[in-house]
Amino acid sequence: MTTNTAIDVALGDRAYTIHIGEGLLEERELLSEHVRSEKAFVISNATVADLYLDRMRSALGNVKVDHCLIGDGEEHKNLDTLGEVVGSLLEQGHTRNTTIIALGGGVVGDTAGFAAASYQRGVDFIQVPTTLLSQVDSSVGGKTAVNHPLGKNMIGAFYQPKAVYIDTATLRTLPDREVSAGLAEIIKHGMLADANYLAEVEADIERLVALEPEAMINAIRGSCAIKAAVVAEDEKESGKRALLNLGHTFGHAIETAMGYGQWLHGEAVGAGLVMATDLSVRLGRCSADEALRIKNLVAKAGLPVAPPADISTETFLSLMAKDKKAIDAGMRFVLLAGGPGEAELVEDVPASVLSETLRAGESLCEFG
Numbered sequence: 001m002t003t004n005t006a007i008d009v010a011l012g013d014r015a016y017t018i019h020i021g022e023g024l025l026e027e028r029e030l031l032s033e034h035v036r037s038e039k040a041f042v043i044s045n046a047t048v049a050d051l052y053l054d055r056m057r058s059a060l061g062n063v064k065v066d067h068c069l070i071g072d073g074e075e076h077k078n079l080d081t082l083g084e085v086v087g088s089l090l091e092q093g094h095t096r097n098t099t100i101i102a103l104g105g106g107v108v109g110d111t112a113g114f115a116a117a118s119y120q121r122g123v124d125f126i127q128v129p130t131t132l133l134s135q136v137d138s139s140v141g142g143k144t145a146v147n148h149p150l151g152k153n154m155i156g157a158f159y160q161p162k163a164v165y166i167d168t169a170t171l172r173t174l175p176d177r178e179v180s181a182g183l184a185e186i187i188k189h190g191m192l193a194d195a196n197y198l199a200e201v202e203a204d205i206e207r208l209v210a211l212e213p214e215a216m217i218n219a220i221r222g223s224c225a226i227k228a229a230v231v232a233e234d235e236k237e238s239g240k241r242a243l244l245n246l247g248h249t250f251g252h253a254i255e256t257a258m259g260y261g262q263w264l265h266g267e268a269v270g271a272g273l274v275m276a277t278d279l280s281v282r283l284g285r286c287s288a289d290e291a292l293r294i295k296n297l298v299a300k301a302g303l304p305v306a307p308p309a310d311i312s313t314e315t316f317l318s319l320m321a322k323d324k325k326a327i328d329a330g331m332r333f334v335l336l337a338g339g340p341g342e343a344e345l346v347e348d349v350p351a352s353v354l355s356e357t358l359r360a361g362e363s364l365c366e367f368g
Contacts, residue, residue: 132182181266195341270303
């Protein structure tokens with residue numbers, strides 16, 4: 001078994017540890033240390049539950065484990081599903097002393113986290129992410145939410161888990177498309193915070209696509225360390241944490257326009273990263289060579305490098321105006337600040353320049 005590693009998220013009395021390693025679901029003592037009650041409630045989906053629910057029950061020993069299975073896909077991350085989860089908690093007699101465990105990807109984690117935040121005004125919960133995207137992004141930082149038809153993640157709360165357990169062995173059951181989706185967030189973290197880490201990801205991209213264990217654990221550890229540091233500094237996104245939305249203003253618009261579930265979140269973020277880099281070049285914030293480098297890396301990760309051709313400029317503008325990162329004065333974008341490894345919030349993007357990026361299509365990041 002690969003040696004386990006741990007990263008602390010420093011949030012005072014809400015601090016917790018991210019455990020990373022291969023075979024964590026087999027470690028009974030590690031998983032059960034944060035279940036303080038006699039009952040636990042696992043939220044998962046049918047595919048993941050078939051693979052891992054029995055291991056979860058075994059790891060929790062004498063704890064009585066109930067469960068609720070929700071639909072698989074972004075289109076199921078909504079208030080109807082939340083209602084089903086709460087109903088199941090009540091029907092199975094769970095009190096505010098229960099522990100909710102999210103066993104699955106981002107949809108499961110976001111829904112379970114919001115259920116934990118709101119059920120009887122808040123119960124303990126643990127994240128056990130089983131997709132690469134959820135391991136490096138949604139399971140860390142306490143953002144919980146469900147979608148509304150008019151916007152992604154519009155109904156939610158900041159609510160931190162008691163622990164995060166990342167078992168990298170679960171990645172072997174992922175489709176290639178899901179692996180690529182997770183690599184989008186890994187690339188994003190390097191782009192916004194650490195040029196050296198981005199270079200390591202770039203050098204290892206073929207090994208990461210192939211799920212080579214050592215390369216993958218190193219990449220996950222690096223990504224989680226970047227996100228943990230940002231969250232510790234700005235838990236509720238009043239400042240620096242907004243930088244984690246690099247590529248997401250464009251990406252969320254793509255997801256909403258296409259209908260939830262048509263593009264994976266990571267696929268939309270991949271295209272969004274290229275669009276944000278293109279806009280950075282047009283504003284003189286990044287070189288054309290660096291932009292093409294990012295586009296090529298996104299492509300090598302197996303991700304789209306342009307949005308769907310049938311999303312009009314008008315549709316993009318309308319959807320981005322509804323994004324949570326928008327402010328009363330208009331839209332805000334996270335853009336590069338001199339090149340990969342640094343990013344900042346920009347509020348004064350000229351409409352004419354933004355339109356150039358939105359119209360660029362497949363020629364994004366190709367200048368001259």
